[in-house]
Amino acid sequence: HYRTMSTEEKVKRIRQAKAYFGSELLIPGHHYQREEVIQFADATGDSLQLAQLCAKSDAAFIVFCGVHFMAETADMLTSRRQTVLLPDLAAGCSMADMATHAQTKRAWKSLTELYGNTLVPLTYVNSTAAIKAFCGEHGGACLTSSNAKEMVSWALGQKERLLFLPDQHLGRNTAAEIGIPLEQMAVWCPHKNELERVADTSLEDIKIILWKGHCSVHEKFTVTQIDEKRAKSPDMTIIVHPECSYDVVQAADDAGSTHHIIQVIQQAHSGSKWAVGTEMNLVNRLAKQHPDKQIESLNPFMCPCLTMNRIDLEHLCWTLDLLREGVYQFKIKVPEAITKYAKVALDRMLLSVK
Numbered sequence: 605h606y607r608t609m610s611t612e613e614k615v616k617r618i619r620q621a622k623a624y625f626g627s628e629l630l631i632p633g634h635h636y637q638r639e640e641v642i643q644f645a646d647a648t649g650d651s652l653q654l655a656q657l658c659a660k661s662d663a664a665f666i667v668f669c670g671v672h673f674m675a676e677t678a679d680m681l682t683s684r685r686q687t688v689l690l691p692d693l694a695a696g697c698s699m700a701d702m703a704t705h706a707q708t709k710r711a712w713k714s715l716t717e718l719y720g721n722t723l724v725p726l727t728y729v730n731s732t733a734a735i736k737a738f739c740g741e742h743g744g745a746c747l748t749s750s751n752a753k754e755m756v757s758w759a760l761g762q763k764e765r766l767l768f769l770p771d772q773h774l775g776r777n778t779a780a781e782i783g784i785p786l787e788q789m790a791v792w793c794p795h796k797n798e799l800e801r802v803a804d805t806s807l808e809d810i811k812i813i814l815w816k817g818h819c820s821v822h823e824k825f826t827v828t829q830i831d832e833k834r835a836k837s838p839d840m841t842i843i844v845h846p847e848c849s850y851d852v853v854q855a856a857d858d859a860g861s862t863h864h865i866i867q868v869i870q871q872a873h874s875g876s877k878w879a880v881g882t883e884m885n886l887v888n889r890l891a892k893q894h895p896d897k898q899i900e901s902l903n904p905f906m907c908p909c910l911t912m913n914r915i916d917l918e919h920l921c922w923t924l925d926l927l928r929e930g931v932y933q934f935k936i937k938v939p940e941a942i943t944k945y946a947k948v949a950l951d952r953m954l955l956s957v958k
């Protein structure tokens with residue numbers, strides 16, 4: 605009946621729940637969340653900021669408005685007496701699903717046969733807790749788009765080469781940024797269980813092994829769109845998320861995390877023109893918040909993240925109503941055995957941040 609309930613009633617109930625729980629309840633909201641949800645967030649941020657926020661919070665209940673891997677991370681960074689809830693269990697991340705634990709174990713076995721003990725695993729936080737645990741257990745760490753450069757440099761200080769899971773684009777863009785030539789990167793295909801090399805690079809020369817995963821939202825931005833924007837409006841600045849392909853990031857004027865995109869546009873001068881290559885809720889919000897600037901999506905058909913958008917007013921209201929009755933709907937609890945090692949990877953990531 606939440607679908608038929610009036611918006612006013614849902615808003616009233618959410619406000620009541622927030623007042624009822626006070627500081628015992630924390631609602632973190634990722635920048636890709638819907639407007640109807642983000643209005644109730646106690647704090648908004650990119651993945652790194654929200655992880656840091658949860659790590660510091662002592663709220664008894666965290667109702668995470670984001671996707672599943674973010675709620676898992678929140679659970680692992682908080683104490684046992686804290687409860688993390690995700691308003692809709694179907695709010696996953698298609699990229700995180702592109703690397704399973706079984707595939708990772710199989711890849712690691714094959715790669716260590718090739719490279720012995722010269723390899724360290726790194727995973728983007730957009731991955732399951734089990735993948736994070738795998739990395740923690742094998743001397744590796746997590747990273748987000750905010751600290752990818754630092755973490756890739758750190759990893760290359762540990763071992764000669766690294767396996768980067770699960771986003772090949774963030775991995776390639778980051779490695780290129782720190783000066784690794786594309787020829788020294790290869791792609792690991794989890795389905796064929798084999799390494800796809802560029803041209804005739806020798807196995808020995810490969811420094812970065814990129815998992816063949818991608819974001820279905822950010823793959824929709826292309827160099828052709830950038831060319832079209834520039835042709836129409838030569839004074840337009842193109843800013844994209846580093847989950848976009850290498851060619852798109854190279855062709856754009858700037859690339860960075862959602863937080864970086866927000867900061868850059870906030871600081872831009874009035875009258876400036878922007879084409880933004882990231883999720884549509886964030887692009888629309890930026891356009892609304894900066895009416896003095898021209899802000900539009902790089903892709904004219906916009907790009908929604910379907911899973912981020914699963915969290916809506918109905919689900920938030922339902923979760924909070926049930927919470928008031930003592931029912932924990934969609935509680936996210938990572939098993940202890942996984943948390944133990946995933947925390948190692950997460951702590952290495954959080955330590956890298958000044």
Ligand code: 13P
Binds near residue numbers: 649650652748862
């Ligand atoms: P940020 O860490 O930049 O917020 O990105 C999260 C994400 O899922 C991007 O697709």
Ligand code: SF4
Binds near residue numbers: 696697698730912
């Ligand atoms: Fe996952 Fe892409 Fe959605 Fe981010 S935008 S949550 S990477 S599917």
